[in-house]
Amino acid sequence: MKTRSFVQFVGPSVVLMILLLAAPLLTTLFLSVRNCTLDMEVVTVEESTPFGKKETVTQRARLDASGRAIQTCRFVGFEYYRKVLGYDPDPSPPAVAQAPGADAAAGPGAPLNEFQGALRFTLLYTFVTLPFVLGIGLLLALGVNAVSVRLRSVFISASLFPFIITPVVAALSIKWLFRDNGLVPQLLSNFGVQVYWMGQAWSAQFLIIVYGIWHVVPFAFIVFYAGLQSVPQDALEAATIDGASRWQRLRYVTLPHLMPLLVFVTLIHVMDAYRVFEPVIVLTQGAFTTSVQYLTYYILLQENNPYKASAAAVLTLVGILILLIPLLVRTWREQRGGA
């Protein structure tokens, strides 16, 4: 295909991605080193009350001719990065006026290491769920491969469920299952175990990790199951004739065959686990645990500060780029080798 017609074919897709992915990412970089404040003016408001006239001094936003609030924007460098990372050298809040762009949480008591905390849990989640996802997925694939053919499609349909279901709904239904007086605490109380699952950090984090494993196992299972269908049968038979045990056949014939798929599932899972969001917002509302994606969302919607949120977003992106390097190198080699 000529370059000219290639450009015509990919054009619409590329334009969309530039407008709605690339440009916003660059804007995020730009926003993260800026701060805008409303131009405030001090006004004296005179009120007539039953107790006579009362004067209050208050602030309001200065408006321009069209009635929009006037904003003053300035370059602040890495100020918000320092805040998000908790290296704020100047503990006294800047004497600028209120939102947007004001630090609702800059007062005392605000967590100073928001990003580290979020990143720590995101990585914990990613690397704790990974071995379980791979292990359970593999066992399940081997198991379903061994049941009778007629039952397989029923098992596959049922197994797919946690992966297809809306994540926020799945997290909610797990929350209801573990809620006070929910099914699981009640069943556990029969054995004398009493835990308020959403009541403290360790159990809330445990639930998020359980959700993560439950949600992704079907994906690993399906990929491994498909891989098992193409294991060379003659190699298995040869191994059997040579007296290999069931375990030896698995170890020396099947597993090496599945190895590329294991790598593939690992890479996809790392990418997706880094974005963990729904279980965090549903199961803890950020009370005990945040994830990097939750942090940006929270700063933007709750603290109403797009500049600080941008700084958190840029740090998040740096994190995923670092995690992605092995994948990019691998794709590079494959495409170069294949083409």
Add this chain to the structure above:
Amino acid sequence: MQRRSPGLTALIYGGVLFWVVLASLPILWTAVISFRQYVDAFSAPIRWLAPFTTENYSRLWIEREFYRNFLNTAVVTVFTVTISLTVGCLAGYGLSRYRGALGFWLLLVALVFRAIPHSSLLPSFFTIFDALGIRNTYFTLIFVLVAINQPFTIWMLRSFFVNIPQELDEAALVDGCTRFQAFRRVIIPVMWPGVVTTGLFSFLLAYNDFLLSSALTNAEKMTMPAAIANAINAESEALLMQGVAGAVSITIPLVILIVIFQKQIVGGLTQGAVKG
């Protein structure tokens, strides 16, 4: 092949069954309690049987007008899937037939885009869309979802197009078709399975999205998953039970989807760059 011992067979069936129970338990139990009053749904000790009521559903769908959210979801997903596939098919075909370095770079950049956490885009979406006055419109949400799905869509469609022999469109070109005619008349007709599979995943990505839908739209334009967020912190018992009914309502279309399209979903998952 050696025969399997009965013990191992039992272990395999038991293990697989155990997973099936685990996989379906949360939503099954949610479905059970959605037909109960609060006191029966969360009671100590557990009630395995309780009076049946559809009150939660009628309150949710009629009083709280959940049908609006259903219609919003329908509008958003239908347009997202249609536009994603149209734009994605063109790009996927181009990528599968072009040999230059440009195609490789585009795929690599798309891979990076596929990995970005969506909330990283939100600060600039807020700033840009507010400045243009287009936040909280179906149009904006649809195009944002299309763009976010594009990297995955073009990777997946490309992998389907690559498997269609080049000779097919080359024959059409020799017969006097333009590139676009060859694509439309010769390639698309044999591409349906790939288009259906990719469409399913675009649908799931749009239908299941919570983060962008809840951030970019206000109450009256929210999709079902965004609207159900009310139930996360539900203070009142009635509101909580409506959330339970809503969760089941959102899940029913997905169950139907799995039953009908199991083969395509499994095929898609093993295709490659899948998963949202």
